[in-house]
Amino acid sequence: MEHYNMNLTLKIWRQKNKNDKGGFQSFQVKNISSEMSFLEMLDVLNEQLINDNQDPIAFDHDCREGICGMCSLYINGKPHGEWKGNTTCQLHMRAFKDGETVTIEPWRAKAFPVIKDLIVDRSPLDRIIQAGGYISVNTGNAVDGNSLPINKDDADASFAAAMCIGCGACVAACKNSSAMLFLSAKVAHLALLPQGAPERHSRVMNMVAQMDKEGFGACTNTGACEATCPKEISISNIARLNLEYLSASIVAEK
Amino acid sequence: MLDAKIPAGQLDDKWTDYKGHCKLVNPANKRKLEVIVIGTGLAGASAAASLGEMGYKVKAFCFQDSPRRAHSIAAQGGINAAKNYQNDGDSVFRLFYDTIKGGDYRARESNVHRLSEVSANIIDQCVAQGVPFAREYGGLLSNRSFGGTQVQRTFYAAGQTGQQLLIGAYQALERQVALGNVKMYNRHEMLDVVVIDGKTQGIIARDLVSGNLERHFGNAVLLCTGGYGNVFYLSTNAMGSNVTAIWKAHKKGAAFGNPCFTQIHPTCIPVSGDHQSKLTLMSESLRNDGRIWVPKNVGETRKAIDIPEIERDYYLERRYPAFGNLVPRDVASRAAKERCDAGFGVGTSKQAVYLDFADAILRYGKIEVGKEGRENVSEEEIIVLGKEVIKEKYGNLFDMYEKITGENPYELPMRIYPAVHYTMGGLWVDYELQTTVKGLYCLGEANFSDHGANRLGASALMQGLADGYFVIPYTLGNYLADEIYNKPVSIDHPAFIEAENEVAKRINTLMNVKGSQSVESLHKRLGKIMWDKCGMARNAEGLKQAIEEIKELRKEFWNDVKIPGTINEFNPELDKANRVADFMELGELMCIDALERNESCGGHFREEYQTPEGEALRDDGNYMYVSAWKLKSESNWELHKEELKYDVIKPTQRNYK
Structure with a gap:
């Protein structure tokens, strides 16, 4: 498997708490390895945000092996992203190309109110x-x-x-x-x-x-x-x- | 100081006698007694559900958004039980014997025997709950074998046994929630135990959504919070798995048993780079069919499929002909490390070995052809049929491997390497699962009991459920029977207020460091020290260095950690900081424990103590004990020893040859 690095633009839903209206914010991430998982890419972004004195993105995750059901996210409009039969934590960055813009949102459903950023109440x-x-x-x-x-x-x-x-x-x-x-x-x-x-x-x-x-x-x-x-x-x-x-x-x- | 409270009498009668004589609480009184359960994995969910059914008032806490997320869910391979459904000579005694031997004679006989006795009840209970175990065409339960045993006693549900067992326990728990017997607190983390006059009376918990601290009274507290493998940063544990609850208990007086006993699992997907946040296990069940090998030539550059049979070294089959690829985990892990260190490793990092299914695919393909009575079938067709069989057995694991690595394991051998997986150490508990603090219990992986210095595959699920369904319902009653005479302590008691203030103070201190390094980056550095110097192989010099390095790193953490956001909001970085702060203390104790134990046993391998063949060399004369550490003050622990007495089994050097 050939590995490569990529730069991406991320359009991410930010929402302080359940009463906040929320909106999209854009971020740039560089040198993302195709071997990373999608959530590891978000880890990279969060590390960057913490260094820049900004609030990191809140997202649910735990086992990171596709079985606990804690991770969520619409990735480019699709729950858990493009790959079939897959969870967000098992989506890997080789699914993306250099220069792409990726839109990330929380689950949208009346029964699942947003708690913060990408986290909802299930x-x-x-x-x-x-x-x-x-x-x-x-x-x-x-x-x-x-x-x-x-x-x-x-x-x-x-x-x-x-x-x-x-x-x-x-x-x-x-x-x-x-x-x-x-x-x-x-x-x-x-x-x-x-x-x-x-x-x-x-x-x-x-x-x-x-x-x-x-x-x-x-x-x-x-x-x-x-x-x-x-x-x-x-x-x-x-x-x-x-x-x-x-x-x-x-x-x-x- | 340590009293294991092992009942007198013959080993096989102890548990029956105990049950026949322990104190009971009448139903009217159970309604008045409150029990707090921390963690909702197999041990916690099964305990909370069972105690709710019995009529106690239960409060259960988990840090995830639902009790069903607990990391027991990720257990793959199976659960052992001495059912002897396969008529292959299994028995309660044999499961007991294999577990003691697998643990390299560092577990308590009475506890392990009880575990074997109740193992069969667990399967029955789970079947009754609707756990869809794998079945044969006749409709009966199917079994497979696991490492360190020569019988087939492992029950399974494809590669998702932990998931199915946890869903069973979760459903039982939710039923009790619906009936009002259990109150569930999701997204809550326990941050202290409240102890008054030597007795546990409740906890301080933090609501992770609001950031508010809460006081909860309980006549008893059960810690069922799993293992602390994340002290190594990289492990097969979930990202949130942590030591915090049991570490707070340790600081309130609970002795910590065998902290250095860590299980390194031989078959995990190798590390791919610095970005790595966790490691993924490939179930031990794969070793039933997969053959492990490395090239015979140092610096081999050919692809696996281009290396002819004669130039492959099936080193486990070579070294351990009797058990072959099914040797226990510690033995398999060390053998992989030995080959890689000697330069035979594969893949880009050279820190991996092959797990190959080509033989199994052919073998199963031929069986399929044989079933149909066909002759002159091409090898291609046999392979297609064989792959189908492998897919049915391990499909989800193969899919997972492909998603992570981008390689197809049906065509190429898997690349695997050992990784931190389970911690045999944990809070010291007596026969009743009570810690050295009255009213404070510890169940499942979080306690030290049952697995000695090495856990056998498919025994973690067994222990978690044994503790929760079948042990604690009896032993807790024996304690609570006397609690009916005591009035519940008000949560406005000074001890509750003081505990809450202490927790608030620590969180404030953390937030006000306002340093320059993220929690994650400091955690990674701790992990590297632990893995390099307290990992698969340890030596005195390295451990001494590690202790100093951890102390330095801990200082750096408290002087330079950077936590964004505020306290009274949903702040995952703060949650993480709270946990990593505890790992920074635990790491030191693990190294101290590893340094004190001048022998090799099970997963604890001290390079100074090995046989000429490189096997673990135990020192039964000097170290046949459980190390139980009591905290005196910062970096100052006192060692208490629980001598292990083997009345039934004669310890020998483990032999899997």
């Missing part, structure tokens, strides 16, 4: 899980793990849905700011397993109700969520969610 996603995204089993109640054989295809499909990292890119990508892909991934993960069966009806009803309450939009099957998801969670989970919701509605007594 606690609505936790509250959707609190509404029913679990199996009610207390510690110590379990039977032997192999007493419940699970068809491999179902287990694999359940795992594919459970890979969701809760980053919120699906919401950010959706023109309606819908959280349907996030929610459906959890519903499908648990609905595909026999352990999830006892609560399947109440789970889907309560989680959907919570999603609506949080101010997320409706799903119009555009598919931007699936195209953007760093873990490539399938939109077929939304179909499963709709099925679960429908069957729950038919039998709902509450």
